[in-house]
Amino acid sequence: SSAVLLLACALVISVHADGVCRNRRQCNREVCGSTYDVAVVGAGPGGANSAYMLRDSGLDIAVFEYSDRVGGRLFTYQLPNTPDVNLEIGGMRFIEGAMHRLWRVISELGLTPKVFKEGFGKEGRQRFYLRGQSLTKKQVKSGDVPYDLSPEEKENQGNLVEYYLEKLTGLQLNGEPLKREVALKLTVPDGRFLYDLSFDEAMDLVASPEGKEFTRDTHVFTGEVTLGASAVSLFDDHLGEDYYGSEIYTLKEGLSSVPQGLLQAFLDAADSNEFYPNSHLKALRRKTNGQYVLYFEPTTSKDGQTTINYLEPLQVVCAQRVILAMPVYALTQLDWNQLRNDRATQAYAAVRPIPASKVFMTFDQPWWLENERKSWVTKSDALFSQMYDWQKSEASGDYILIASYADGLKAQYLRELKNQGEDIPGSDPGYNQVTEPLKDTILDHLTEAYGVERDSIREPVTAASQFWTDYPFGCGWITWRAGFHFDDVISTMRRPSLKDEVYVVGADYSWGLISSWIEGALETSENVINDYFL
Incomplete structure (x- = not known):
């Protein structure tokens, strides 16, 4: 120009x-x-x-x-076989009631909000794959899980984070969100402020070893609950005002x-x-x-x-x-x-900084919806970390999948795989490439989570990755x-x-x-x- x-x-x-x-x-x-x-x-x-x-x-x-x-x-992206569908290889959604600045900007720019179909994972549409077991969201909240929770933890399994907060600080939320000014004043029994404690330090005061690992694994974003991360961040994430919105949205035009x-x-x-x-x-x-x-x-x-x-x-x-x-x-x-x-x-x-990654793949069949473990969202302690059914393209009939949405050490490990081997057929070129080792590792873990034989699914039609690990991000x-x-x-x-x-x-x-x-x-x-x- x-x-x-x-x-x-x-x-x-x-x-x-x-x-x-x-x-x-x-x-x-x-x-x-x-x-x-x-x-x-x-x-x-x-x-x-x-x-x-x-x-x-x-x-x-x-x-x-x-x-x-x-x-x-924010990085809206298209693959050649699904040009009618926006992929979000960066930020992909926002909360209706909590993010008033964004809503004002959207209105001023004349953009078009639309419901983000899967939200953060919905009852009946989401599964967890933890310690080698496939569990429904309901089972994670109230059923048998592969963690040796204490009787008290088992009794509070559906609201374990809130239970730990009350046990740590004496604060009872009674259905109200945890306010910022309150969170920063909370103290634990030995007199320290809650913000002075890491996730591990806080959990060690109130949780069983298995309860701590269950909380860490179901939080999914491991970078936020390891390596000295503030305990306040966990409680704000699960109980804070920003999560009290009525619906999850994205934008028709792309973020x-x-x-x-x-x-x-x-x-x-x-x-x-x-x-x-x-x-x-x-x-x-x-x-x-x-x-x-x-x-x-x-x-x-x-x-x-x-x-x-x-x-x-x-x-x-x-x-x-x-x-x-x-x-x-x-x-x-x-x-x-x-x-x-x-x-x-x-x-x-x-x-x-928490490294993060997304790997999109498209398939000619939605194999993740074709057996008894079918789900539109899966969250896991496995390498792929999170999977989201994205959308079917009306242009090609292909099905789009976030095959992996990972953070922390998982994202860094997958980043190393991206640098190895040849690009797969259908990979986007350059930085957004998907290589054979990256594809194979993700699909090996993902098909295991779905109870599907790896050689029973077809290869991806196209694929693209984004690793938020390199300069300047x-x-x-x-x-x-x-x-x-x-x-x-x-x-x-x-x-x-x-x-x-x-x-x-x-x-x-x-x-x-x-x-x-x-x-x-x-x-x-x-x-x-x-x-x-x-």
Whole structure:
């Protein structure tokens, strides 16, 4: 586009040995290729919403994006044999009653909500496969399970998390949601705050060893209940206000349409609003006059993979204020010294990135619905972790399956398999490829869960994967670590240096459950824009 050509022509400036100024004197002499009132770095929902909220401000604003894709961890996708069906290889759903910012944006953009058919797994349509046994959702709530629960745990099997919370803290919810301000004040019998305890520490106080493992396995997202994850996150996830919605929805246009619509509205609002894809922020500096110098490396995107063009000159941009709409994984690798101060490093240590993955496959027959274990959703302790029946394509008649939706160590293991062997016939090319070892491992575990002989099902017609493990994302979402009070560090996360007008937005810097939803990105961007720009 003309914008990209303008960038190439105007911003290529000869700079220092490694391209970045190293002291105030050098930085003061830096020549700006272009200058803006506000530079927004990142075109996911947080960055797009920041730009959208400032679209009529009269300021000169530019949005820069690492890749050629607008959307961040919202990624609507199509396979060639099912072009009539949107696949969501990133975020795929939202809760009706709990996510009011997203609902407002959907309305403003004129998008079309539709019910997400399977929700989080519905009675009569979902099964669990745990410790080698196939169980209905009803059995998991009240039947025999392959865990040696104590008599008390067995009596409270259907609401075990709420039972543990009451036993830990004395709090009785009586059908009401667990409120944020209440959760952060709860203490356990030895006087410690609940947020100071990890999942394992909290469970060891009130649960039997088998009860703890049952809770961990039925939570399914293992990254949220291992490696020092805060106990508050578990209780907020299962009992918090964000889960008290009446229905689960997605969008007819695909969830990528949210950040894409926000960014397009920003560009349409004023000629001075600009967008530059394929720009990687390498470093951030400040001149004596308060102006910020941003050093961008050009990138190239092909087949879902973005690479930095190290041999090309840096692009030097200046701005009066900066919004970093970057995942915490990328942010903490940015060359900006204010991210290394004790205040900032302690704040960003409060969250741990959780790798995540999705593998879609299409079949000419819905073999998962053709025997006595048929289910539209299966959740498991096996490697595939979660499976969702997606939809039948009217264009081809093929059936679409999320064959694996995994997180944590499972996602990392599957990521290694993606790098091995040949692509399967029907695999999408490049970064979204599915290899023979990846396909075989998932289908071996999945057919075992369904009690189906592996050689009795046909090979996938097509397949695509997305691994939220690599730069710049590093994760599908974050979890909070034990020992951190959210309100103590969130203001630092969003403004790491009090003397700088550099702000941080994105779901990774939001509280509790919404940190794994679009709502978290909208919340942080809304708060930062309202607090510091409007």
